[in-house]
């Protein structure tokens with residue numbers, strides 16, 4: 001549903017911002033508690049962000065193929081997180097994941113099943129056994145999104161408003177009381193009174209030139225949270241997906257679709273000289289299997305390219321030529337035809353792959369109730385830091401979105417219906433409304449170009465390999481872009497004014513970029529998704545989280561201890 005005609009003010013118990021898996025799970029959980037929910041998204045409800053793009057697998061200890069339990073999943077998650085997982089949050093994901101996945105099964109998501117009726121579970125790198133469920137063929141995310149959407153659609157407690165871009169959170173007496181937004185359709189400014197809020201705006205990878213993201217993944221939620229006084233954490237840890245499609249040209253397919261191919265069929269990763277190389281960088285011997293974790297595989301591929309052993313387009317070869325066509329068809333049916341439409345015959349040629357910005361381990365700092373340090377403000381999904389430490393295991397993100405969404409939605413509803421609910425005061429929203437309604441004269445500044453410049457800076461200087469010198473240059477460039485962008489959006493509100501939207505997007509992206517660069521500069525070691533060429537290897541003196549908050553004069557960095565053991569008994 002789009003915004004009711006002429007509405008400029010809405011009111012609800014719980015406002016959920018973002019309608020991916022986390023937002024929809026939060027909305028459903030909040031409504032189960034009896035709250036009125038407003039589910040807002042800057043794009044189509046339940047059809048935007050990362051969830052619907054995910055084509056691969058969901059990690060969960062169901063034990064359908066091999067005996068399994070959540071503790072084994074938890075142990076793998078903690079190990080992959082390179083010492084920085086918050087054990088309480090990781091435990092929530094692993095312990096509550098099975099119930100979330102069974103719930104989707106009961107709602108007919110269509111998890112792939114074997115002839116014996118058991119769910120199929122495949123083994124992904126970093127997991128000690130087959131643990132990942134999926135929906136054939138490459139339909140996991142679309143099926144999850146559709147299933148949640150169907151539940152949201154038939155729930156009369158949930159009001160859905162698409163095309164509504166939230167630009168600021170509003171507070172009363174130190175707790176959130178609502179938000180300000182603009183309608184993408186006509187530029188109209190809108191205020192929303194809400195007694196509690198769940199931020200579920202997803203990740204940040206749009207700030208990189210080569211990314212697997214959609215246009216609405218530029219870190220709006222991180223910037224909203226920062227401006228509201230929330231701490232961000234682990235911002236330096238960006239996950240690069242090692243085998244993003246590079247060449248030949250591939251139209252209409254997910255650039256990270258080679259992952260499920262590797263789960264099911266193994267495949268061979270080769271350098272430009274057609275030689276296996278992963279064993280030079282990791283103890284795990286691939287031998288046609290898929291076992292090396294994402295951070296190590298990214299490192300290995302980029303090092304081969306740097307040493308002059310890359311492929312023509314600058315990556316590695318991924319080959320399935322040794323696998324008979326019947327097996328390829330059995331595993332991927334119609335996908336083989338879609339590849340043929342792109343001129344790719346896997347029986348005759350390898351494809352070229354290279355790392356691509358894919359997921360962000362850092363984000364909003366929350367407690368075990370998924371609440372931030374600002375009253376009545378909860379967060380869920382990829383936006384939240386902690387569960388994955390410095391490196392995420394494949395398949396953990398959708399489980400995380402579902403589990404955290406449920407907990408945050410429930411907590412927000414209970415708060416909204418309690419005595420602790422905050423009251424909306426229109427005056428508190430006036431500055432944020434003025435910004436959305438601001439009318440500016442002609443300017444030479446082009447936010448669209450500035451976004452492209454920022455993406456280049458992040459890719460070239462703040463990518464998988466970082467140095468002090470590069471990070472310092474990146475910080476200067478971000479400061480220049482910030483100065484140039486000014487403090488008001490260009491022009492005036494009009495329908496689908498993309499120049500104005502780009503300005504608001506740039507505002508978020510610059511905040512996120514600065515937080516990533518500053519924490520990357522400060523962390524003088526290499527760990528998981530943060531690799532410093534000038535400080536190779538992990539250094540135990542850095543076994544803590546870095547936090548970022550917004551002070552009067554800009555970002556303030558802090559440190560927080562790691563909860564390496566789950567301290568709370570979760571009920």
Ligand SMILES: Cc1cc2nc3c(=O)[nH]c(=O)nc-3n(C[C@H](O)[C@H](O)[C@H](O)COP(=O)(O)OP(=O)(O)OC[C@H]3O[C@@H](n4cnc5c(N)ncnc54)[C@H](O)[C@@H]3O)c2cc1C
Pocket residue numbers: 017018019020021022023040041042043046047048049050051052053054055056057058059140141164165166167200201202203212213214216217220221254256358359380381382383394395396397398399401
């Ligand atoms: C191509 C791709 C493939 C992936 N494959 C897998 C996989 O196989 N398995 C796995 O576990 N994980 C996978 N991931 C990661 C996983 O999909 C995400 O981490 C997860 O879906 C995030 O869910 P979310 O609900 O937190 O955010 P999202 O699904 O990204 O939803 C965020 C929503 O917030 C909205 N929003 C943002 N800003 C605003 C604003 N200012 N106002 C209003 N709305 C806003 C967006 O429009 C969007 O709809 C993949 C990611 C990508 C990009």
